[in-house]
Amino acid sequence: MRKRTRVYAAGVATSLAAVLTATTASAAPAPGTPGVGDPYYPGDGNGGYDVIHYDIRLTYEPGTDHLSGTTTILATPTAELSSFNLDFALDVESVRVNNRPARVDRDPADPTEVVVTPAAELAPGEPMTVVVRYADTPSEVEVNGFTAWKRTDTGALAVDEPHVAEWWYPSNDHPTDKATYDVSVAVPDDVAALSNGVLTGQSKTRAGWTRWNWRSAEPQATYLTFLAVGDYDVRSSTTPSGLPSLNAYDAGLGEIRPAAEASVERTPEVVEFLEELFGPYPFEAQGGVVTHGLGFALETQTRSVYDAGFFSRGSNMSVVVHENAHQWFGDSVSLGAWSDIWLNEGFASYAEFLWSEHAGEGTAAELAQYLYDSIPADDPFWQVLPGDPGAENQFHAAVYDRGALAAHALRTTVGDEVFVEILRTWLDTYRGTHATLDDFVALAEELSGTQLDEVFDTWLFTKGKPEVGPNGASADSAARTTAVTEPESFREISFTHEQLAKRH
Template sequence: MSNELPFVNMRIRTRVCSGGVAACLVTVLTATTASAAPVRGAPGVGDPYYPGDGNGGYDVTHYDIRLTYQPETDRLSGTTTILATSTAELSSFNLDFALDVESVRVNNRPARVERDPADPTEVVVVPEEVVGKGEPMTVVVRYADTPSEVAVDGVTAWKLTETGALAVDEPHIAEWWFPSSDHPTDKATYDVSVEVPDDVVALSNGVLAGTSKQRVGWTRWNWRSVEPQATYLTFLAVGDYDVRYSTTPSGLPSVTAYETTLGDSRAAAEASIERTPEVVEFLEGLFGPYPFEAQGGVVSTGLDFALENQTRPVYDAGFFSRGSNLSVVVHENAHQWFGDSVSLGRWSDIWLNEGFASYAEFLWSEHVGEGTADELARYLYESIPADDEFWQVLPGDPGADNQFHSAVYDRGALAVHALRTTVGDEVFFELLRTWLDERRGGHGTVEEFIALAEKLSGKQLDEVFDTWLFTKGKPKVGPSGAEVRAAVAEPESYREIAFTHEQLAKRQ
């Protein structure tokens, strides 16, 4: 959010005196500068679901997070340095953070810290000197707390495990371990450095820049992410993990890790996660080049979901309780394009993340000969009764309470398939690659995606999107996949398309 300074009002005044026109006609240029007082940066970016998320008045470019964590006591302490640029003349600004703050410095000067009584995650920072518009800001925050004891709106997103802790969740997790502008539209690069006892490891995003020791019994793990990354996709996993380091066929570093408490699920987890480079190679053929500097995955306990943390998804062990599960690996790695590289512009745009990641599972199924998208779609469509609440949730704007409802995933995937059958494969895959290429490292909205789809297809697509994304109720049952493909040339025929997908037992 930008707060523009008022314009400078220029007036010309003419004064006549005795002594001749040439000598005495004086044109006086006066300037009245309507210089407003510095502003307080807004406490949020105005997201319709989470108005307090993110902060106005500045844009973050980099986070340097340097921490020490003791699993035995769940004590987290350290410093986060934020590099940002002001977008207004600031007398104060906000950070999104729930832990106890010891001190804040802005451009090397101590700053005053206040808590917003209406929202405990809003930390108001009042610098000693006003920050000019367009100026660089270096904000250093020192803090210490016990994250598992901190609740926001009755929720504690920090998760303790048998061997350590996880900072993994959506839509919010940063508040429990680093101060930030917590919205997907304000991406940054990251250095994450965490010191932990020698008997556990600290895992995060990107490339392992190295480990070091400064005192007996402790090891510091240093991770670097060089591509723009959203706050909720930045994670920390501390615990007893077996870690593997390798290089993918494309030359990228890969880090996979398995918590030592996985039990009988360990082999199935490895049989799934170690195929990540194969999955990524398949997805590159659909979506274009992989957008990041590293790959991998972490399997842990204590989540009950999987999350597409940038470069390194984290999976709950339960996904592998019945054997290998490539579907969830496909889903979370498809998010590296849809959700991570191109993030949602508002949390109401969640379909742009989950609908396409779920549809990638359809495409993988076709790839490995386990059913076409039409076959899978018909099965799901027919398995959900018309009176099921599933059909009352709108994937295009599900509401904050239903962001992760199964309809967002599965009806969302049906919407993607409806689009594919309406515009044809050539336009469909061109659309996906164009969307991802043009917005790489940025974000987008559902409306912007629809506009691009109409531009590339040359078709008016309101009806197909309205039916599958924004209209309650079960769309009419349609013909077989073969009949659908024969009807693609008729734009109105999308209402007769039936789709299907086998749901994951647990996912996010």
């Protein structure tokens, strides 16, 4: 099955290349495509241009949920364009392209597709500046019956995966087009406006209002940007490695607050541990935000966001490890298509196993065997394929847990030294860009000198419980041995699935 997936992915890439080549070769300018052809979300992203930078300047009123502002997009056309699309769901007031007013239309088949026709045709390779003014009430805007914008008691959260940008800024919304960001948000003095990267400053804009300014200097995917407005206790410090660290805690956490702090304040320690495995931390800042009303945790770049429920039983280092492992797997090296989600979740989940071993709470081998033994063969869990789960199962527990077992099976097959070499080479080679599962398999086979179809087919692309466990023992032999005692940290790891619907 993995081989068929490879052919399909290659077919998509070939067809996209053909479209771009035909567009470039054409004598007449043509519209940019309304999507990049992602197998799960074909309408995501837009063809014909590459975004370099987003400058997002907003004003938000928590009491009315009114959001207004301007996003300036610096981009480069990759083809001669008569028009191009932006992914955006809010009401657009005006668009200017290269300082001239442009015509704006909505695609009637997809309300998130904003079609922009500039006053003059756009030449490939020539920089373009797009200025979009807009205003709306994001919580009232639904796309297919859903809104990713979440109002809270004191503000709002623009945090979600795979889509969130459409509810607060226009973009080329696909992980294959990463950019740098400046985010500036004016809010009432009694609330904070939090986002990614480094806080470059706060300034009073008028009586009762403060503007918060953030900068992300490393390439960032659209779904990894976030905005959190509300009553937060914001704590700034410097990590032992010299990076700025900013953590924020919802003022309403109550008795959960100490457990949240006992976990999130250890982020620099977690990063140091992960650097030993994955190589240097890829970004300019660290931190975390703990809030209410989210329902999951997400690896928003440089500063993960956690729902308070993760800490309702006490400290929870597994979720902090998971989201920070994503800073390498998913944030620095982004997926080439949403069907490649295992590259993000499998290794972030396996990092939890490795932290458990580091903390003396059960080895990775013990956790892998316990997890394998604890799920019956007839459980529907084994019918979801981590290597291509489908959009409907993209965040299924199997993508995380069977994905972690796949990572451990790879480790046991190639050995520890080669396993670490594969991970570090992968992260170094594709840092700041994106890559596919096929790219990972090819690299793993090259560095190990081993044909790995059996490992990847078994754990990622074959339905049913594998007959051989992640540590290499057959299911029958595992059943005949003395039952493995539940590792201490396994309750913490499984809790993240039981208590909350998603752990990204």
